[in-house]
Amino acid sequence: MIFAAAHYAALAVFVVACWGYGRAVLSRIDVPTPADVWLDAGMSVTLGIGLFICAFQALAIAGLFGMTGVLVLVVIGIGAAALQVPAWRRQLRERAAAAAFPSSWGADASMSWLDKAALAALALIALPALVAPLAPPAVFDELMYHLPYARMLAQTGALGIHDWLRYPWFPYNYNLLHSAALLVGDDVLPHLLSGLAGALSVAMVYRLGQQHTSRTLALVGATIWLGLGDYTSALIDMGVALFVLAGCVALWWWREAHVAKSAQATRWLCVAVFFFGVAAGCKYQALTFLPLVAVFVLWRERRPKVLAVALLCFLLPCIYWYARNAITTGDPFNPIGARLFGFTNWNAADYQNQFDDVKAHAAWPNLAIWGVVLAPFSPWFKRSAAVRAAFVFCAYSLIVWFVTSRYPRYMTASYPLVALMAALGWAAFFAAVAAGLRKAVLRIPSWPAWPRVGACVGGLLLVMLAVLSVQQTVKKVAMVSLTQATRDTFLRENVPGYEVMRYLREHPHGKLYQVALSEAIYYGPDEVWGDTLGPWRYSDFLAAPPDEMARKFASFGFGSLVVALPYVGALSSKPGFEKHFVPLYEKDGAKAYRILAGVP
Numbered sequence: 001m002i003f004a005a006a007h008y009a010a011l012a013v014f015v016v017a018c019w020g021y022g023r024a025v026l027s028r029i030d031v032p033t034p035a036d037v038w039l040d041a042g043m044s045v046t047l048g049i050g051l052f053i054c055a056f057q058a059l060a061i062a063g064l065f066g067m068t069g070v071l072v073l074v075v076i077g078i079g080a081a082a083l084q085v086p087a088w089r090r091q092l093r094e095r096a097a098a099a100a101f102p103s104s105w106g107a108d109a110s111m112s113w114l115d116k117a118a119l120a121a122l123a124l125i126a127l128p129a130l131v132a133p134l135a136p137p138a139v140f141d142e143l144m145y146h147l148p149y150a151r152m153l154a155q156t157g158a159l160g161i162h163d164w165l166r167y168p169w170f171p172y173n174y175n176l177l178h179s180a181a182l183l184v185g186d187d188v189l190p191h192l193l194s195g196l197a198g199a200l201s202v203a204m205v206y207r208l209g210q211q212h213t214s215r216t217l218a219l220v221g222a223t224i225w226l227g228l229g230d231y232t233s234a235l236i237d238m239g240v241a242l243f244v245l246a247g248c249v250a251l252w253w254w255r256e257a258h259v260a261k262s263a264q265a266t267r268w269l270c271v272a273v274f275f276f277g278v279a280a281g282c283k284y285q286a287l288t289f290l291p292l293v294a295v296f297v298l299w300r301e302r303r304p305k306v307l308a309v310a311l312l313c314f315l316l317p318c319i320y321w322y323a324r325n326a327i328t329t330g331d332p333f334n335p336i337g338a339r340l341f342g343f344t345n346w347n348a349a350d351y352q353n354q355f356d357d358v359k360a361h362a363a364w365p366n367l368a369i370w371g372v373v374l375a376p377f378s379p380w381f382k383r384s385a386a387v388r389a390a391f392v393f394c395a396y397s398l399i400v401w402f403v404t405s406r407y408p409r410y411m412t413a414s415y416p417l418v419a420l421m422a423a424l425g426w427a428a429f430f431a432a433v434a435a436g437l438r439k440a441v442l443r444i445p446s447w448p449a450w451p452r453v454g455a456c457v458g459g460l461l462l463v464m465l466a467v468l469s470v471q472q473t474v475k476k477v478a479m480v481s482l483t484q485a486t487r488d489t490f491l492r493e494n495v496p497g498y499e500v501m502r503y504l505r506e507h508p509h510g511k512l513y514q515v516a517l518s519e520a521i522y523y524g525p526d527e528v529w530g531d532t533l534g535p536w537r538y539s540d541f542l543a544a545p546p547d548e549m550a551r552k553f554a555s556f557g558f559g560s561l562v563v564a565l566p567y568v569g570a571l572s573s574k575p576g577f578e579k580h581f582v583p584l585y586e587k588d589g590a591k592a593y594r595i596l597a598g599v600p
């Protein structure tokens with residue numbers, strides 16, 4: 001409990017600081033009425049996160065990123081929050097009194113049994129999601145490049161291009177937050193930052209659903225998105241989803257302000273595109289939303305001055321990454337723009353292998369979101385322009401995803417609104433099924449037993465969900481490591497090569513080259529080379545005879561080699577291998593060697 005409380009307390013301090021910055025900015029802009037103070041608060045925290053990212057980026061570009069800068073920014077944010085609290089509390093009382101929207105759960109009207117069931121489902125899914133981030137890092141991509149990049153930034157205090165990573169030129173906006181977390185805490189905090197993005201977007205989906213549809217649908221949409229989210233890793237997909245969602249909300253508020261001819265419309269446009277700019281600085285996939293955003297904006301706004309200001313706000317959080325890539329490699333989208341701009345660290349075979357790998361992992365998205373295709377049959381689709389706009393966004397996202405990758409994780413950025421639209425679609429579907437049963441089977445227009453049948457089915461589903469929730473929570477609790485011994489045990493079971501990588505970190509023998517242990521490099525020395533793609537690809541080093549292999553490794557400064565056990569046989573069976581590669585350490589599926597290049 002102390003472990004969890006300490007980490008969530010640190011996260012709470014960061015949230016307060018983010019809210020302070022975001023609220024200070026948004027309080028200068030009129031929120032469209034009727035307003036929702038809790039949705040406003042979520043937007044404020046999200047804006048604050050974006051401002052933190054920009055500040056960290058500026059410090060890192062200047063080579064000044066470090067503990068002092070992080071703490072100063074947090075303290076200033078808390079001070080800004082303290083100044084905002086009186087006005088916010090007054091606004092909270094005024095809007096609650098006006099009863100435009102509820103200021104707390106269920107404050108507006110008594111909850112129906114459907115509301116209660118949906119709320120219970122949300123709580124049951126939230127339970128394991130609260131525990132999941134507390135586990136040590138053990139997910140492939142976070143160990144391969146997200147956390148290694150964040151650690152290098154935390155150690156050097158400056159943005160760098162690390163060619164030993166698989167993706168040295170990616171935009172790394174959200175990873176700046178991970179670096180700050182590593183400076184002030186441990187490597188569990190980056191998990192909580194990913195979880196924060198998920199929690200904020202879940203809350204925003206609920207408030208949006210309640211504002212534009214009904215409380216039941218809002219709860220179902222929030223539950224679907226909560227169930228789809230990733231709370232066990234330091235991947236950045238949840239952060240991208242949060243900023244894309246916030247960008248869509250701000251765009252809608254801009255549209256309302258623009259229709260009302262409000263003087264604040266341009267400011268909301270700037271806030272909206274800033275959110276999309278932060279997302280584009282986190283992951284290339286966020287760029288796919290820009291054509292739709294451009295059409296939405298240009299349909300209503302064509303003044304060059306306004307568009308220029310908006311473009312500047314979009315570029316502010318992301319231009320560094322793309323300009324740096326263009327200057328250093330000629331490809332602003334390195335490496336995915338290689339066919340257009342030329343190959344640099346990847347060659348044509350690497351490029352094709354990467355896209356073949358994405359295709360190999362193509363799959364249909366989670367069944368829970370399939371209801372999105374039925375959203376147009378919901379009565380809310382006809383009643384609400386916001387719902388129709390959200391459905392257009394979802395349809396566009398699904399088409400782009402299907403055409404480009406069909407890789408399920410690449411849909412994450414769209415999931416918050418897709419989940420809400422799926423709730424509408426499933427409601428329409430089950431309403432049609434119930435109506436069909438009454439008409440075709442029972443032939444009774446109104447059967448008093450229907451509510452009891454629905455309650456029994458809902459109760460049974462909740463019981464099943466409760467069992468699954470408890471099982472998942474117990475499993476997640478078992479992953480939490482309170483001591484170094486339990487952490488080592490967990491990582492040995494879940495990260496192939498962990499023990500050997502840790503040994504080489506504590507006992508370095510020159511630069512380290514790894515084979516088939518990309519998912520363990522975070523636990524090795526600060527820099528670990530070797531990959532299937534890029535300038536340190538396996539095929540360029542391992543195909544030669546042992547003596548040539550050793551000389552080539554030595555010419556690049558490599559002093560040690562670590563190999564996953566399934567590949568040891570293929571290397572050690574080469575004649576003369578034992579003369580140039582001396583065993584150092586072997587454990588848990590990996591073997592390390594000392595490289596001897598000068599042996600005849």
